[in-house]
Amino acid sequence: MIRLVQAPFDPGEALGEFCRDRTETGAVASFTGLARAENGRTDILELEAYPGFTEREIARHEAAARERFGLQDTLILHRTGPISPGEAIVFVAAAAPHRRAAFEACDFLMDYLKSRAPFWKKETGPDGARWIEPTERDRDDLARWETQ
Amino acid sequence: MLLFGRLADLAGWREREIPAASLAALRGVLAAEDPALFEALQAPAVRTAVDQALVTLDVALRSDSEVAFLPPMSGG
Numbered sequence: 665m666i667r668l669v670q671a672p673f674d675p676g677e678a679l680g681e682f683c684r685d686r687t688e689t690g691a692v693a694s695f696t697g698l699a700r701a702e703n704g705r706t707d708i709l710e711l712e713a714y715p716g717f718t719e720r721e722i723a724r725h726e727a728a729a730r731e732r733f734g735l736q737d738t739l740i741l742h743r744t745g746p747i748s749p750g751e752a753i754v755f756v757a758a759a760a761p762h763r764r765a766a767f768e769a770c771d772f773l774m775d776y777l778k779s780r781a782p783f784w785k786k787e788t789g790p791d792g793a794r795w796i797e798p799t800e801r802d803r804d805d806l807a808r809w810e811t812q
Numbered sequence: 813m814l815l816f817g818r819l820a821d822l823a824g825w826r827e828r829e830i831p832a833a834s835l836a837a838l839r840g841v842l843a844a845e846d847p848a849l850f851e852a853l854q855a856p857a858v859r860t861a862v863d864q865a866l867v868t869l870d871v872a873l874r875s876d877s878e879v880a881f882l883p884p885m886s887g888g
Contacts, residue, residue, distance in 0.1 A: 711887070712816060714814070714816060714861075714880060714882070717864045720864070742887060753888060774888060777887040778887060778888040779885070779886060780885060781885060781887040781888075782882060782887075783885055783886060783887035784816050784817030784818075784885065784886070785886050786817075795818040797883075797884040797886055798886045802886070
């Protein structure tokens, strides 16, 4: 499931809820991405989504991850709007019978979210505002999954 | 028509109604009105969606079609 959220969320609470009542899941892996202050260069991060389109595109990749790694369940929470340093931007969790699939699915989903998911990210700080686009590193990370 | 990310900053607007019978015609209107925006929309990294589906070629538009121009995306 993918949920876009406007307000700050507690990743610990999200993980607790995701783990609840699972009697056939041997492994839950999760990843939480936090907004960085970049040593004072960033006061606020703003995430823009294309409502409807963004959720559907992410859901497609979520379905691909479930099939590829044989997952039982996935959860993606992604903030939109203004985000302060230290707040969680993204939370990804994957449930599988065994650990390897759960670890790899989080890695795969995060590589996708970083460089392909329909979000636009702007950092504002003392030096003004700048749009953040995927780096070479992000693209290389994503390419790892295409050759396997 | 919708603009996202840096394209909206460049144009100074995010959403407008523009009468056009096709994507090519819409680009023509923009070329006459705002050459800098038109130029930015031509970049290979900018993707185009019509009614929330990505398109790569010219397509016909209806009066209620939603066209969105999407600059490079980055989440997380």
